[in-house]
Amino acid sequence: MGKNKDGMAKNVAVVRGEWANWWQEMKDNTARFRYAGVINKGSRAPTGETNNNVFHLLTNYISESYRALPRTMTYATIIVILVTLFDVIAN
Numbered sequence: 001m002g003k004n005k006d007g008m009a010k011n012v013a014v015v016r017g018e019w020a021n022w023w024q025e026m027k028d029n030t031a032r033f034r035y036a037g038v039i040n041k042g043s044r045a046p047t048g049e050t051n052n053n054v055f056h057l058l059t060n061y062i063s064e065s066y067r068a069l070p071r072t073m074t075y076a077t078i079i080v081i082l083v084t085l086f087d088v089i090a091n
Contacts, residue, residue: 011071014071015071015072015075018068018069018070018071018072019069019072021068022064022065022068022069025064025068026061026064028047029057029060029061029064031047032047032049032052032057033052033054033057035049035052036052036053036054036057037052037053037054038053038054
């Protein structure tokens with residue numbers, strides 16, 4: 001039983017680390033909106049980023065979430081599958 005508890009603690013630590021990294025990515029992405037443009041690529045941000053098109057930055061929120069949160073997204077997928085199966089079986 002102690003071994004399982006350590007495994008759970010490790011999973012929680014991994015998920016917390018994912019969220020900390022994700023949060024930083026989201027802050028960096030949000031800061032780039034200051035230099036964003038709608039039609040063109042926008043201006044060069046102080047960080048050196050050149051593609052500051054609004055659509056590109058909005059897309060980054062989704063794609064970076066999938067990249068930065070692999071375990072979290074896996075758990076979410078498992079929950080959706082289980083809930084869907086339960087709903088199918090129950091009806």
